[in-house]
Amino acid sequence: MEEGKKQGSMRTWLERLTNIAFGVCVLVVVYCVLQVFVVTSFKIPSDSMSPTLLPGDYVLVDKCSAGARLFDVLDAVEGKEVDIHRLPGWRKFRRGDVLVFNFPYRSGRWDSIAFDVMRYYVKRCVAVPGDTLAIRKGYYRVAGHEGNIGFLPAQKCISMLPDSGAAGIQMETFPWDKRRGWTVKEFGPFPVPARGQTVGMDSTSWRLYGQLVGWEQGKKLRMDEQGRILLGDSLIREYRFQENYYFVAGDKAENSQDSRYWGLLPEPFIVGRAVRIWKSVEPDEDTRWDRIWKKIE
Template sequence: MSVTSIPQKPQQTRQKKSGFREWLDSVVFAVIAATLIRWLIFSAFVIPTPSMENSLLVGDYLFVSRLHYGTTTPVTPLQLPLTHQTIWGTNIPSYFDWIKLPQYRLPGFTDIKRGDVVVFNLPVEHPDAYNKYSSVLPDLHPHPLDLRSNYIKRCVAIAGDKLEVRGGQVYVNGTAQANPVRMQSEYFVSTTTAVNEQNVFRKNGITDFSQFTETFNDTIASNDESGYIIKTTSTLVEKLRDLDFVKRVEPIHTSKGLKEPYLFPATDLLYWNKDNYGPIDIPKKGVTIPMNELNIALYGEVIKNYDGNDDLEIKNGKILQSGKALTSYTFRQDYYFMMGDNRHNSADSRYWGFVPKDHIVGKAVFVWMSIDPDPASFVNKIRWDRIFRIIE
C-alpha cells in the first residue's frame, strides 16, 4: 500500500517589528489599560485645598473607588485619554462636545451612606448655573456633566433626609450626628502674651491662624483682650487649653437668625448661615412636593438643571412647563448634601446646593502618598505618617 505524502505549506517568515513599533504598541496598550482602570475600577486624585482638613490635607494623594457606587458610562466620548478638562499643562480643552451620550450607572456593591467621603462632579458648572455662583467659586466654567470639576466632601445627608445645622452641629432627622474624628472648626484663643507661632501652632499641626487684637464681639472677646483666631480640631483645642499662657479657648459660631450672603438658596425667605442652616429636605427619587414659593426657591434649580427637564423655565417666581405653571413636582433621581470637614472654610452644599446622583464619581478609600506643600525642611516634605492611611 503506497502512501502519498502531503506537501507542507511553505513557512512564511514573520517580519520582526521595529523598536519604534514595539514601543508604540506598548504605549497604546498602557494607555488603553490605564483608561479602562481609571474609568471602571479606581482613580487617583490629589487634595488641592484645605476644605477637608484635618481629615484630608493639602498634598494628600488618594485612591477613589468607582466600584463602590458603580461607575458611570461616558457622556462625552470625544475626549483625549487620561485627561479631564484640558490637555496637560495647557488651557486647551481636551474634549469635543459634538456628541453627547445618555449616562448609565453600572451596578455597585453599596449605596452612599452618611459619613462617606465622596468625590463628585461639581453640579454648578452646569451652563445655566455657573454664572450664578461665581462669587463663591470664582474659577467656575461650564462643562459637560462627566467633565465638571472633581470635588471631595463628606456626605452628611442622603436622599429623603431632613438636615439641619444648629450652632455648628449637624442634625439629621432630628438626631445629632457624630462629628468626623478630625473635623476642624474655628476658635478664639485668648492669650496673656504673644506666642511663638512656630512652636505653639505649626508644631501642633495648626496652619490656619491669625493674630487678633481688636474686639471681635461681646461673646468672643472682651475689650482689650488679645489672642488668635485659629481653625483646628477639638483634640488640639484641649491641648491648647493646658498651656499656661492660654486664658481660654472658645468656639466661634455665627448667631442664629443672622443671614449670611452667598448661601444656598439665594432667597429673602430664609435667614440661614453656615452654623445655623435648615431644616431642609434632601430630594429623593419618587417624592412629590408642592410648587409653592419656598419650594421653588429651594428646589427650582434642581428641577430645571439636573432632573432631566429641558423644557422648563423659572419665571416670576414660578416654574413653567410649556408656558403652564407647575403645581407639584416628582423628583426623578436622588440627591445628597455634602459638607467639608473644615466646617468654617469649605464651599460646599451650604453654598451651592445638592449633589445629584448622576454626578457621583466614587468613594475616597485611602491616602497612598502625602506631600507637604510648605514644609519646614526638605526632609519633612513627605508626611510618612499619612501614607496608606484609610480615610475615615
C-alpha cells in the same frame, strides 16, 4: 547557511518586539479599564477637607462599589449636555463617605446646574436621599438619625461664631433668601430629595429645588406674580424627582464652598468614594511618609 541564520535571528527579534508591543497594549487597555470602571486617582488642591485631607494628598477613588459612570467624554469636554449612566454597584453612597464629584455649576454661572467634566471637588457626604437636614448652633442634624455627622471640631468653631458673623466667614447661605434667614449656624430644615419622591410645588419648594427641576427637565422653573409655579409655560402643582441628591460639606467648615452655599449635589455628578491616600507631598515636594496608604475616614 549564514544568510539563513541572519533571517532566523531577525524573525526572533521581530517576534520579541511583537510580544512586547502586545504586552504594552494589554497593559494600556487594563489601565484604561481600571481608570474608567474601578479606581482612579485625584490630587487634593486645597485645605477645605483638612485635617482629613491636606493639599498635596493623592487619593484613590473607588468608582465601582456604587457603580462607575458612562458618558460621552468628548461631548462633555466641549461643554455639551451629556446623558450620564451609572453601572450597577453593591453599595450606596452613605453619610460620612468622602466623595469626589464634578462641581454642579460652571464658572461664573449660578443660575443653573451644569456638568463640568474638568472641575472636581471633594467633600464629605452629610445627608443622603430621603434625609431632612438641619444645622442647629453650627452642628449638622438629620431627622431620625442619632449621633454626630461630619467633622465635629470645625462645627464647634462655627457654633462659637457670633450671630453677626466674623471676618472671612460667609454667614448667609443657600437659598440666599433673607426672609428665611438661613446661616451657617442655623439652617433648614432642608429635605433632600430621593428618586421617585414627590413634592408639592409652592414658593418654598421653588426656592429649594428650582435649579434641580430645571436641570432634570431642561426647562426653567419659575414663579409668576400670583405665586404659581411654572415649568416652561406649564403650570405644575407637584413634581416627582428623577434623580437622587446629596448634601455635602467640607471638614474645614469655616473655609469650604459646599452644599451650604450652592445647594444639593446630583448623584450622576459623583465620581466615587475617596478611600485611601496613596501619596502625599508637602509644598516643597517632601513626602509625608506618615500619610502613605492612610485610610480615609
